Amino acid sequence: MSAPLGVILAGGKATRMGGGDKGRLALRGASLFAHVTDRLAPQVAGLALNANGDPARFADLGLPVLPDSLPDFPGPLAGVLAGLDWAAEAGAETLVSVAADTPFFPRDLVARLQAEARGMAHPLVLAATPDPKRGRVRHPTFGLWPVALREDLRAALMAGTRKVVLWTEAHGGREALFEDPGDPFFNVNTPEDLARAEALAP
Incomplete structure (x- = not known):
């Protein structure tokens, strides 16, 4: 399977951090955007940012900025769709998504998602981690997505679908289980999370 394109999902409103762009928060002297880009860029054939509002504020990142094509912040599936539309224009067959506020995801994320997709x-594969109570927990902002299903996804969003797993399960989506030490998909939602990330950062 050829290398996919990648999209960093940053289209939310970050209400629990008081608004603004969470990706700009500093962790060990670098922004969350920088940590995420450092991990994802070597794994993909090209990289873009899904974000809403004035794209000029991201000019320093040097990435294409892809806004949601649907209004009112409909959630991560809208960011995935924006990425799929961009990937289709580039002639790519697949897209990998990651969250902008998750600085410790695996450096072999793409290879492991692709292995599960064989x-x-x-x-169509989502990342998951073990959970002692629920068996496993899915991380729906981390996934491998086929460009061939983008019009189906667009129709589902326009019909009101918002929950990622409802759409992936309807298309036979799989899960790639990441049993890495610690919490590889730890995300920064609150100031307390950012403090914890400082302690966890290598």
Whole structure:
């Protein structure tokens, strides 16, 4: 399977951090955007940022900025759709999404998502981690998405679908289980989370 394109999902409103762009928060002297880009860029054939509002504020990142094509912040699936539209224009077959506020995800994320997708008609895989109570927890902002299903996703969003797993399960989506030490998909939602990330950062 060829290298996918990648999109960093930053289209939310960051209400629990008081608004603004969470990706700009500093962690060990670098922004969350920088940590995420450092991990994802070597794994993909090209990288873009899904974000809403004035794209000029991200000019220093040097990335294409992809706004949601649907109004009212409909959630991560809208960011995935924006990425899929961009990937389609570039002639790519697949897209990998990551969250902008998750600085410790695996440096082999893409390879492991692709390995789980082998044999699938449409490579559609979400990341998951073990959970002692629920068996496993899915991380729906971390996924491998087929460009071939973008119009189906657009129709689902326009019909009101917002929950990622409802759409992926309807298309036979799989899960790639990441049993890495610690919490590889730890995300920064609150000031307390940022303090914890400082302690966890290598």
